[in-house]
Amino acid sequence: xxxxxxxxxVARQLGGRFVRRVQxxxxxxRVVGVDVVEPVHDLGGAEFVPADIRQPDIASVLARHGVDxxxxxxxxxxxxxxxxxxSRSSVKEVNVIGTMQLLGACQKAPSVRRLVVKSTxxxxxxxxxxxxxxxxxxPAKSLPSGGFAKDAIxxxxxxxxxxxxxxxxxxxxxxxxxxxxxxxxxxxAAYFALPVLPTVLGYDPRLQFVHEEDAVExxxxxxxxxxxxxxxxxxxxxxxxxxxxLSQCARRLGxxxxxxxxxxxxxxxxxxxxxxxxxxxxxQVRLLTHGRVVRTTQMREVLGFEPRFTTGxxxxxxARVRGPGLLPPETLARTVxxxxxxxxxxxxxxxxxxxxxxxx
Amino acid sequence: MxxxxxxxxxxxxxxxxxxxxxxxxxxxxQQGWDGGTGPGSGGASAGDAGADERTGRAGEGTxxxxxxxxxxxSWERTAAQALxxxxxxxxxxxxxxxxGYDPELxxxxxxxxxRPLYEKYFRVEVRGVENIPADGSALxxxxxxxxxxxxxxxxxxxxxxxHPAGRHLRxxxxxxxxxxxxxxxxxxxxxxxxxxxxxxxxxxxxxxxxGVMPEGFKGLGxxxxxxxxxxxxxxxxxxxxxxxxxxxxxxxxxxxxxxIYPMVGNAKTLARLLGFPxxxxxxxFPWLGPLGAVxxxxxxxxxxxxxxxxxxxxxxxxEDPMLMFNLTDQIRETIQHTLYKLLVRRRSVFF
Numbered sequence: 165x166x167x168x169x170x171x172x173x174v175a176r177q178l179g180g181r182f183v184r185r186v187q188x189x190x191x192x193x194r195v196v197g198v199d200v201v202e203p204v205h206d207l208g209g210a211e212f213v214p215a216d217i218r219q220p221d222i223a224s225v226l227a228r229h230g231v232d233x234x235x236x237x238x239x240x241x242x243x244x245x246x247x248x249x250x251s252r253s254s255v256k257e258v259n260v261i262g263t264m265q266l267l268g269a270c271q272k273a274p275s276v277r278r279l280v281v282k283s284t285x286x287x288x289x290x291x292x293x294x295x296x297x298x299x300x301x302x303p304a305k306s307l308p309s310g311g312f313a314k315d316a317i318x319x320x321x322x323x324x325x326x327x328x329x330x331x332x333x334x335x336x337x338x339x340x341x342x343x344x345x346x347x348x349x350x351x352x353a354a355y356f357a358l359p360v361l362p363t364v365l366g367y368d369p370r371l372q373f374v375h376e377e378d379a380v381e382x383x384x385x386x387x388x389x390x391x392x393x394x395x396x397x398x399x400x401x402x403x404x405x406x407x408x409x410l411s412q413c414a415r416r417l418g419x420x421x422x423x424x425x426x427x428x429x430x431x432x433x434x435x436x437x438x439x440x441x442x443x444x445x446x447x448q449v450r451l452l453t454h455g456r457v458v459r460t461t462q463m464r465e466v467l468g469f470e471p472r473f474t475t476g477x478x479x480x481x482x483a484r485v486r487g488p489g490l491l492p493p494e495t496l497a498r499t500v501x502x503x504x505x506x507x508x509x510x511x512x513x514x515x516x517x518x519x520x521x522x523x524x
Numbered sequence: 525m526x527x528x529x530x531x532x533x534x535x536x537x538x539x540x541x542x543x544x545x546x547x548x549x550x551x552x553x554q555q556g557w558d559g560g561t562g563p564g565s566g567g568a569s570a571g572d573a574g575a576d577e578r579t580g581r582a583g584e585g586t587x588x589x590x591x592x593x594x595x596x597x598s599w600e601r602t603a604a605q606a607l608x609x610x611x612x613x614x615x616x617x618x619x620x621x622x623x624g625y626d627p628e629l630x631x632x633x634x635x636x637x638x639r640p641l642y643e644k645y646f647r648v649e650v651r652g653v654e655n656i657p658a659d660g661s662a663l664x665x666x667x668x669x670x671x672x673x674x675x676x677x678x679x680x681x682x683x684x685x686x687h688p689a690g691r692h693l694r695x696x697x698x699x700x701x702x703x704x705x706x707x708x709x710x711x712x713x714x715x716x717x718x719x720x721x722x723x724x725x726x727x728x729x730x731x732x733x734x735g736v737m738p739e740g741f742k743g744l745g746x747x748x749x750x751x752x753x754x755x756x757x758x759x760x761x762x763x764x765x766x767x768x769x770x771x772x773x774x775x776x777x778x779x780x781x782x783x784i785y786p787m788v789g790n791a792k793t794l795a796r797l798l799g800f801p802x803x804x805x806x807x808x809f810p811w812l813g814p815l816g817a818v819x820x821x822x823x824x825x826x827x828x829x830x831x832x833x834x835x836x837x838x839x840x841x842x843e844d845p846m847l848m849f850n851l852t853d854q855i856r857e858t859i860q861h862t863l864y865k866l867l868v869r870r871r872s873v874f875f
Contacts, residue, residue: 292708299722368624370620407622412616507604
């Protein structure tokens with residue numbers, strides 16, 4: 165008898181990709197996708213059930229299909245770009261009330277054996293007093309006071325409560341670093357798409373990314389029976405190897421930066437929003453000030469997952485899709501090379517080429 | 525072990541540290557230019573294989589460079605190397621670790637900026653740098669003084685330029701450093717991180733040399749009248765961290781930093797308004813404005829002591845408060861004692 169997987173939030177690109185991927189699992193019989201709006205992308209052979217997870221009728225969906233694995237991906241930072249877009253308060257409602265209802269429904273459904281929840285590394289906050297690298301047990305020194313991070317903290321709180329009440333259900337919480345990829349639409353992706361990146365003067369945050377393929381893959385790993393020697397119940401940080409500084413990201417993307425004073429950014433947020441059409445939330449300002457790096461030892465050793473893309477490769481893949489910025493690194497490199505050819509006599513170019521080759 | 529404890533105190537080798545340091549630094553720079561990456565960065569960031577490969581390449585490079593310098597193109601070579609560096613910087617093709625440490629920038633820019641201060645202004649004399657292990661982790665515990673944490677930076681230059689294995693010191697800094705704009709970005713790039721047990725343990729687990737000043741602001745902002753009197757060493761958390769990591773503790777004594785800003789007063793109200801732990805009043809600052817912020821050109825000595833091993837203790841010793849207090853006291857005494865010895869030896873504050 166195969167498994168029945170229910171996925172929430174399938175109208176989003178990442179949810180859709182996961183649904184298409186999980187169908188190919190040999191032991192999965194049926195996949196049920198749930199969202200308020202009909203997804204514009206193809207869900208393959210999955211069944212789409214239009215349902216609002218904020219309403220109690222989600223319980224009947226669980227019972228009707230005999231769902232045993234619930235993958236909760238309807239926890240988001242931004243309103244959907246689809247019709248019926250909501251404000252921040254409606255997003256919060258979906259995140260928090262939706263999770264409460266879904267968990268309540270799961271609790272009453274005896275068939276549910278496994279729950280996977282998508283969360284975020286922003287639950288750690290990020291402040292000067294925090295350790296440089298967070299691991300799963302690091303308590304946040306200053307809790308996020310609002311926005312998506314606070315939602316995620318509340319969601320995780322409800323999930324912990326559920327895990328206590330239903331000890332027979334294997335509960336996995338995946339804290340994702342920033343997911344970037346060709347199709348993912350996140351506030352950070354929108355930020356990197358700006359022609360000129362506003363940064364906080366005097367701060368150079370450290371960032372980590374997850375490629376969307378890795379995100380889908382780790383969700384799949386968490387949603388299946390754990391292989392021997394691995395354990396999927398628990399909380400895991402998910403991030404690609406390595407760390408990039410924001411200045412480094414900007415240079416690799418070929419986008420000039422405009423350092424701005426922190427108070428100016430706070431005051432000029434609405435202005436930036438109207439100009440750059442990006443959401444410059446306090447949360448994002450915080451990220452751009454202090455950055456966030458997580459340790460992924462648990463992911464490797466307990467969950468048994470190795471991401472295919474490093475942070476740098478994820479950014480490179482993202483840059484390829486988005487096209488060059490105003491200052492493409494190739495052009496800059498060529499300019500420097502031309503200068504080098506002028507300054508140094510020809511034999512000198514040889515070691516330099518060799519060196520560039522070695523670097524790349 | 526007992527033999528190694530003998531440190532040549534009275535020996536008339538005033539120039540010793542500086543000379544060998546400069547030579548070594550030249551060698552570093554040579555390697556750095558030839559290898560294309562910063563000195564020692566291979567050892568810190570890349571694996572052993574990478575480091576080997578780089579050393580091999582550096583060897584090759586020296587030959588070709590010798591040829592070209594014979595042809596008289598040394599400044600062109602320097603320019604080409606600088607442009608190669610520039611090229612990597614503008615395209616973002618360099619690596620930083622999880623803590624934001626940028627070895628290339630530190631080696632080629634930050635250390636070069638600090639070096640004049642180190643060599644010409646404070647004329648730092650380094651002793652016992654070989655007490656820092658050539659490989660594996662170690663915790664350097666030092667006194668802290670001077671109103672501004674220049675002693676930490678000078679220690680970093682000392683280890684960077686003088687250690688035979690070209691090791692890098694990763695300093696643990698106060699949270700204030702990471703609150704200030706510009707300072708926090710530079711500190712992270714120079715390899716500093718927040719003084720907390722998590723970060724210290726993570727760095728020691730990677731086999732890094734970690735530097736800590738347990739006196740903190742108590743030492744840094746103490747009045748001039750209490751110079752060279754070690755303050756309380758926190759709760760000794762650094763000892764338990766080192767014990768858990770099995771890293772030896774290297775006591776370090778810095779003489780000379782106390783007199784760079786003789787702090788005769790503390791404007792507490794102003795400090796509270798600005799959110800600083802103290803606001804120094806020296807004979808020149810704030811009276812002379814920015815000019816008063818110029819440190820006095822004192823003569824410095826940095827003495828690294830004999831490492832204290834921490835690996836012989838039974839399991840769970842790190843949670844034993846009595847043992848922790850005893851070890852902390854032992855280290856504190858060692859540093860204090862060395863400070864007195866160095867002070868007796870010192871001819872003058874400025875020479």
